[in-house]
Amino acid sequence: MTDGQRSPTSDGQIVVSGLTKQYKNVRAVNNLSFTVAPGRVTGFLGPNGAGKTTTLRMLLNLVTPTAGTATISGQRYADLADPLRHVGAILEASSAHKGRTGINHLRVICAAAGLPRQRADEALELVGLTPAARRKFKGYSLGMKQRLGIAAAMLGDPRVLILDEPANGLDPEGIRWMRGFLKNLAHEGRTVLVSSHLLSEMQLLADDVVIIAAGQLVRQGPVEQVLGSMAQGAQVRVRTPQAEALTAALKAQSATVDTDENGVLLVGGVDAPTIGRAALAAGVELHELTTERPDLERVFLELTAGKAGIR
Amino acid sequence: MKLVRSELLKIRTTNTWWIFALISLPLWALTLLINWLQADALTSNNMGELSAEQAAQFEAAASPDALSSNLFTTGQFFGLLIVMLLGIIVVTSEFFHQTVTTTFLTTPHRTAVMSAKLVAAGVLALLFWLVTTAFNLVAGSAVLNAVGVGSQLGNDAAWRAIGLNLLAYLLWAVFGVGIGVLIRSQIGATVTGILLYLGGSIGAIFVIAVLADRWGDWINNLQLLVPSLASSLMVTGADIPGNPPRWAGAAVLIGYAVVTGVVGTLLMRRRDIS
Numbered sequence: 329m330t331d332g333q334r335s336p337t338s339d340g341q342i343v344v345s346g347l348t349k350q351y352k353n354v355r356a357v358n359n360l361s362f363t364v365a366p367g368r369v370t371g372f373l374g375p376n377g378a379g380k381t382t383t384l385r386m387l388l389n390l391v392t393p394t395a396g397t398a399t400i401s402g403q404r405y406a407d408l409a410d411p412l413r414h415v416g417a418i419l420e421a422s423s424a425h426k427g428r429t430g431i432n433h434l435r436v437i438c439a440a441a442g443l444p445r446q447r448a449d450e451a452l453e454l455v456g457l458t459p460a461a462r463r464k465f466k467g468y469s470l471g472m473k474q475r476l477g478i479a480a481a482m483l484g485d486p487r488v489l490i491l492d493e494p495a496n497g498l499d500p501e502g503i504r505w506m507r508g509f510l511k512n513l514a515h516e517g518r519t520v521l522v523s524s525h526l527l528s529e530m531q532l533l534a535d536d537v538v539i540i541a542a543g544q545l546v547r548q549g550p551v552e553q554v555l556g557s558m559a560q561g562a563q564v565r566v567r568t569p570q571a572e573a574l575t576a577a578l579k580a581q582s583a584t585v586d587t588d589e590n591g592v593l594l595v596g597g598v599d600a601p602t603i604g605r606a607a608l609a610a611g612v613e614l615h616e617l618t619t620e621r622p623d624l625e626r627v628f629l630e631l632t633a634g635k636a637g638i639r
Numbered sequence: 640m641k642l643v644r645s646e647l648l649k650i651r652t653t654n655t656w657w658i659f660a661l662i663s664l665p666l667w668a669l670t671l672l673i674n675w676l677q678a679d680a681l682t683s684n685n686m687g688e689l690s691a692e693q694a695a696q697f698e699a700a701a702s703p704d705a706l707s708s709n710l711f712t713t714g715q716f717f718g719l720l721i722v723m724l725l726g727i728i729v730v731t732s733e734f735f736h737q738t739v740t741t742t743f744l745t746t747p748h749r750t751a752v753m754s755a756k757l758v759a760a761g762v763l764a765l766l767f768w769l770v771t772t773a774f775n776l777v778a779g780s781a782v783l784n785a786v787g788v789g790s791q792l793g794n795d796a797a798w799r800a801i802g803l804n805l806l807a808y809l810l811w812a813v814f815g816v817g818i819g820v821l822i823r824s825q826i827g828a829t830v831t832g833i834l835l836y837l838g839g840s841i842g843a844i845f846v847i848a849v850l851a852d853r854w855g856d857w858i859n860n861l862q863l864l865v866p867s868l869a870s871s872l873m874v875t876g877a878d879i880p881g882n883p884p885r886w887a888g889a890a891v892l893i894g895y896a897v898v899t900g901v902v903g904t905l906l907m908r909r910r911d912i913s
Contacts, residue, residue: 381913382913385911385912385913388744389743389747390740390743390744390911390912390913391911391912391913392909392911405747406747406748408747411744411745411746411747412744412745415744417744419740419744420737420740423736423737423738423740423741424736424738424741425649425652425653425732425736425738426736427653427654428649428652428653429652432648432652435648435652436645436648436649436652437645437741437745439641439644439645439648440641440642440645440742440745440746441641441745441746442641480741
């Protein structure tokens with residue numbers, strides 16, 4: 329077993345192609361195809377029950393696909409020579425024996441993967457869990473359990489990280505830490521695939537998104553592009569003491585104008601510079617002029633509308 | 640090999656093994672007491688009137704071979720139960736604590752994982768046998784001396800019984816792993832295992848006795864098919880008249896162990912882990 333040696337083909341790309349999983353009465357994943365690029369954080373989004381977890385488990389050889397393939401660096405997970413040195417995965421927070429200490433949990437994995445024992449200590453250090461190393465897992469808080477999961481995933485210093493809902497149960501401090509940690513990993517050139525239903529978090533974290541609903545692909549691409557594709561929803565918030573005069577001036581430019589409960593104008597159909605010029609021409613005083621970009625949450629809800637829920 | 644080390648580390652880093660060892664100790668002491676009383680009774684020759692067949696059985700059971708075999712395998716009845724439960728836990732704790740995902744991520748080759756679990760359960764069984772046998776050699780020869788048969792430490796039949804006892808320990812550990820795969824629920828598998836073992840023995844003895852009364856003595860040979868009876872038959876020191884031969888007991892046990900081990904591995908290979 330050579331350490332750190334990577335063959336030229338180990339490019340870290342994840343390719344899902346025509347992946348399908350048929351359970352008895354439900355098609356959990358239906359002909360799903362997407363790719364995940366190295367060096368970026370990719371958010372894997374979908375409503376609950378959309379098939380995110382099933383997809384990740386098929387990618388990791390835990391669930392057998394009914395049809396299609398999922399490869400990491402061109403190989404099926406089961407065919408990777410040293411899976412832990414190539415892929416780190418966190419699928420559920422509470423996945424350690426309750427009576428085992430954190431450090432022993434990692435040592436068990438090291439032993440099975442043929443990794444040196446001290447990797448367990450290093451990984452604990454990496455996630456800041458060293459003070460709790462000799463405490464039993466049942467005494468860990470949810471945040472500590474998540475960190476132990478990350479430590480386990482990092483044991484083999486993998487090229488590819490796959491995380492299923494890692495922010496679940498984390499406090500704001502933990503989420504902030506996780507965000508920095510994952511961004512840093514992507515920055516180092518690793519592939520980071522993170523599933524989540526926390527959209528606001530994904531907007532801060534992800535470079536790319538893959539959105540699925542009802543087991544099918546809805547949209548894939550860089551966050552900006554996916555948001556941009558929904559730009560017709562963009563609105564401009566305008567605050568002015570002369571609302572009536574401005575409304576009249578804007579309507580003349582065929583803009584739509586709504587007023588919210590605080591008297592703020594919500595202008596659609598024209599962009600902020602146009603509104604500024606119109607205000608200047610009409611001699612109207614402006615207190616605020618803000619473009620409201622559609623957020624991921626709104627895009628997501630629009631894209632997955634009617635496809636979420638129980639199937 | 641690294642997988643076996645990992646499996647043994649899993650066992651070592653939890654409380655299970657020493658809790659089971661602690662449970663084993665009083666149970667062993669209890670069986671030692673029973674075996675002592677039995678040996679004492681068998682050598683004191685005051686059994687009263689016996690039929691010819693009973694007398695022959697009695698004589699075989701009271702022979703130094705049988706006495707020493709019995710004493711040097713003291714604790715077998717509960718020991719086998721304990722190693723079976725350990726075998727069950729080696730598998731079911733992975734599901735109970737949801738560590739099976741991590742295990743199969745670390746090693747996607749499930750056959751290798753299952754083989755390592757079978758070997759690790761076997762190593763555990765070996766250790767339990769080793770410690771129990773060490774205790775038995777000391778306590779057993781003391782009892783044998785006390786009933787006036789001599790320590791029998793040079794008795795071939797006794798050593799054969801000790802060896803077969805090891806085989807029984809190994810096979811029951813393998814059963815345990817098989818049961819654990821078939822019934823993933825920790826509680827379900829444990830209860831099933833215990834019922835199969837205790838209820839199986841007692842129930843089968845009763846049923847076979849009733850059937851033999853009705854249909855004739857050949858039915859007695861069916862006790863061979865009950866795993867716990869087959870294993871106690873296997874370690875009986877001498878062939879006792881009216882009972883099936885010992886090698887048959889061994890063959891039946893090996894058959895069960897192979898079937899549960901193979902079926903369990905095949906099931907685990909195909910199963911979706913979610």
